[in-house]
Amino acid sequence: xxxxxxxxxxxxxxxxxxxxTSALSVRAISKRAGVSTxxxxxxxxxxxxxxxxxxxxxxxxxxxxxxxxxxNAPARDVIxxxxxxxxxxxxxxxxxxxxxxxxxxxxxxxxxxxxxxAKKAFKKLIDVSSLILPEDTKPTEKRRIALEIxxxxxxxxxxxxxxxxxxxxxxxxxxxxxxxxxxxxxxxIAKYAVHILK
Amino acid sequence: xxxxxxxxxxxxxxxxxxxxTSALSVRAISKRAGVSTxxxxxxxxxxxxxxxxxxxxxxxxxxxxxxxxxxNAPARDVIxxxxxxxxxxxxxxxxxxxxxxxxxxxxxxxxxxxxxxAKKAFKKLIDVSSLILPEDTKPTEKRRIALEIxxxxxxxxxxxxxxxxxxxxxxxxxxxxxxxxxxxxxxxIAKYAVHILK
DNA sequence: AGCTAATCATAACACTGTTATGTAAGTCAA
DNA sequence: TTGACTTACATAACAGTGTTATGATTAGCT
Numbered sequence: 001x002x003x004x005x006x007x008x009x010x011x012x013x014x015x016x017x018x019x020x021t022s023a024l025s026v027r028a029i030s031k032r033a034g035v036s037t038x039x040x041x042x043x044x045x046x047x048x049x050x051x052x053x054x055x056x057x058x059x060x061x062x063x064x065x066x067x068x069x070x071x072n073a074p075a076r077d078v079i080x081x082x083x084x085x086x087x088x089x090x091x092x093x094x095x096x097x098x099x100x101x102x103x104x105x106x107x108x109x110x111x112x113x114x115x116x117x118a119k120k121a122f123k124k125l126i127d128v129s130s131l132i133l134p135e136d137t138k139p140t141e142k143r144r145i146a147l148e149i150x151x152x153x154x155x156x157x158x159x160x161x162x163x164x165x166x167x168x169x170x171x172x173x174x175x176x177x178x179x180x181x182x183x184x185x186x187x188x189i190a191k192y193a194v195h196i197l198k
Numbered sequence: 199x200x201x202x203x204x205x206x207x208x209x210x211x212x213x214x215x216x217x218x219t220s221a222l223s224v225r226a227i228s229k230r231a232g233v234s235t236x237x238x239x240x241x242x243x244x245x246x247x248x249x250x251x252x253x254x255x256x257x258x259x260x261x262x263x264x265x266x267x268x269x270n271a272p273a274r275d276v277i278x279x280x281x282x283x284x285x286x287x288x289x290x291x292x293x294x295x296x297x298x299x300x301x302x303x304x305x306x307x308x309x310x311x312x313x314x315x316a317k318k319a320f321k322k323l324i325d326v327s328s329l330i331l332p333e334d335t336k337p338t339e340k341r342r343i344a345l346e347i348x349x350x351x352x353x354x355x356x357x358x359x360x361x362x363x364x365x366x367x368x369x370x371x372x373x374x375x376x377x378x379x380x381x382x383x384x385x386x387i388a389k390y391a392v393h394i395l396k
Numbered sequence: 397a398g399c400t401a402a403t404c405a406t407a408a409c410a411c412t413g414t415t416a417t418g419t420a421a422g423t424c425a426a
Numbered sequence: 427t428t429g430a431c432t433t434a435c436a437t438a439a440c441a442g443t444g445t446t447a448t449g450a451t452t453a454g455c456t
Contacts, residue, residue, distance in 0.1 A: 004403085021304050026444060038446090043403090047444065096406050098300075101360060106219050106302045107444095110361050118362045147357070148378045155353025158347070162299060163308050164316045168345075180346045187385035202434085224413060234436050236415090239433090245413065305413095 005043040008033045012050050012059065020095040021104035024050070044147050051105065055114045058096030063121045065089040066128055075131035076185055082128050083153055083181060087174045090157045092102060101154070103161060125150055152181055203241040206231045210248050211255070218293045219302035249303060253312045256294030259357070261319045263287040264326055273329035274383055280326050281351055281379060285372045288355045299352070301359065323348055330387050343386060350379055 015023045017053035026047055030037045044050050047192045065085035068078050098104040100118075110118070126146040133142060156177035159165055168176070209231035213221045224245055228235045242248050263283035266276050276295060288295045297303040298316075308316070324344040354375035357363055366374070 027442090036403095037444090038404060038406090041445075098304075101356060102296075102301045103299070104304045106296075106304075115362060124361065130443085144374065147374065148381075151353035151357050151375070151378070152350050153353070154356060155349035157350070158299060158352060158356050159349050164313060164320060176342065176345065177349070180349070183346075183385055183389070184382050187381055191381070223411085225411090234434095235413090236435060236437090239414075 004033075004035060004039060008035060008039060008043055009053055010049075013054065015055055016095050017093075021099065048108065048111070051099065052110045052111050052114045054096060055099055055108075055110050056117050058093060058100045059114075059117045059121045061089045061093050062086060062100075063117075063124060066121075066124050068128065074188065076182075078131055079128055079149070079185060080178060080182060082125075083149070084174075084178065086153060087157070087177060091170065091174070094161075097157065098161065101158065103158070122146070122150070132185060132192070134192060148184070149181065149190075152184060153177055156180070180195065200375075202231075202233060202237060204235065206237060206241055207248075207251055211252065214252055214293050215291075219297065236370075240390065246306065246309070248307045249297065250309050250312045250320060252294060253297055253306075253308050254315050255318050256291060256298045257312075257315045259291050259294065260284060261315075261322060264319075264322050266326065274380075276329055277326055277347070278376060278380060280323075281347070282372075282376065284351060285355070285375060289368065289372075292359075295355065296359065299356065301356070315343045320344070320348075324351060332390060346382070346386075347379065351375055352380060354378070 012024060012029045015032060015084055024047075026037055026040050029050065030039055033039065040046060040050065044053070065088065066082045067085070068079070068082060070081075073081075095104065099108070102108075107155075121190060126142050129146040130137065130142045131148050133145060156173060158171045160168075160170065206227060210227045213226055213230060222245075224235055224238050227248065228237055231237065238244060242251070259394060263286065265283070266280060268276070268279075271279075293302065297306070300306075305322065324340050327344040327347050328335065328340045330346045331343060354371060358366075358368065358371045363371075
């Protein structure tokens with residue numbers, strides 16, 4: 001990657017972290033990067049290209065957050081730890097998170113490359129959440145369970161961002177999300193245990 | 199409400215349903231309504247005012263969707279029916295839903311009046327979801343459970359809107375959401391049953 | 397060296413929400 | 427009816443947005 005490209009991306013990332021999408025205008029980026037506005041078009045595919053990079057950056061953070069250190073811990077704890085990491089990233093990189101879930105720029109839609117990273121992250125989630133399932137569980141079933149967990153936890157993050165939700169503090173939100181998910185995971189485990197016993 | 203005000207709002211609502219926020223420019227509204235752009239500012243508080251009206255419109259749809267017809271049915275079914283209505287509204291008025299959850303216009307934030315309607319809808323959700331809880335459950339506990347249900351189901355709707363989620367059809371999404379929620383509700387009921395038995 | 401392709405700057409285009417200015421219409425009291 | 431005052435509307439402009447056409451400059455390669 002060339003110098004100018006790096007400088008532009010750095011400027012964009014800074015502005016994005018500071019003020020979200022509203023602070024991310026082509027002119028603001030070029031001004032901070034010390035280049036002309038045309039630089040965003042010669043090095044990236046316009047603003048879409050910049051947003052794509054930030055989208056990928058966001059999903060990479062999510063991907064790393066799900067990294068599991070203690071592979072020997074009980075499956076239930078491994079998942080909850082992964083989710084804890086997910087929630088931390090969602091807090092720390094809120095602008096990225098909002099971009100990923102279309103909460104910041106209605107006009108933006110991710111490119112093929114960006115979608116590929118997103119799918120990679122989802123596959124990792126499937127791997128992690130499958131730990132509570134029997135090994136011979138069908139792929140579609142594994143995906144279904146991963147989706148349940150993702151929907152649940154993302155629902156909490158998204159509601160936290162909602163304007164109505166001021167009566168609950170951010171840290172309390174994360175605790176609520178984790179305890180609710182624990183309940184749900186236990187329910188899933190119990191269901192499969194019964195299934196095995198039969 | 200005056201004539202011009204109604205005409206403007208009608209035009210805005212139509213454009214919104216047709217093309218979402220991106221189709222909702224002040225000039226487009228005024229053009230369709232047959233008035234000058236200044237009309238949006240004399241009858242509403244600019245674009246914010248228009249979005250506020252649509253925000254309220256959206257939450258009223260959600261509110262109505264949770265109306266329960268069969269009050270004598272089992273609590274579990276009453277909730278699932280209410281959620282089914284919620285999902286239908288989310289599909290039918292996708293633009294409104296996205297606006298409500300900040301997925302369409304990053305600049306918009308609802309007024310006090312709009313927030314009030316949102317709180318009213320949430321209170322209704324608390325009432326409905328409390329049906330599976332013992333009558334003497336504390337208000338904060340009731341709220342916590344309502345939040346669990348809302349987060350779960352909204353998480354599914356939000357993921358459905360996500361770009362990565364093309365591998366699942368819309369109707370399938372709703373089925374997945376409902377069955378996952380059923381699992382979760384049963385888990386909650388079981389938990390409270392144990393609590394009572396002790 | 398000479399040619400080609402990429403990089404950059406200026407300025408402009410078509411859009412956005414908003415507002416200052418001016419005009420016309422309606423309202424109400426003397 | 428007349429005069430004063432408020433409201434409704436229109437035109438045009440302002441400051442911002444993403445994008446691009448036109449040139450100029452630079453870099454890489456034959």
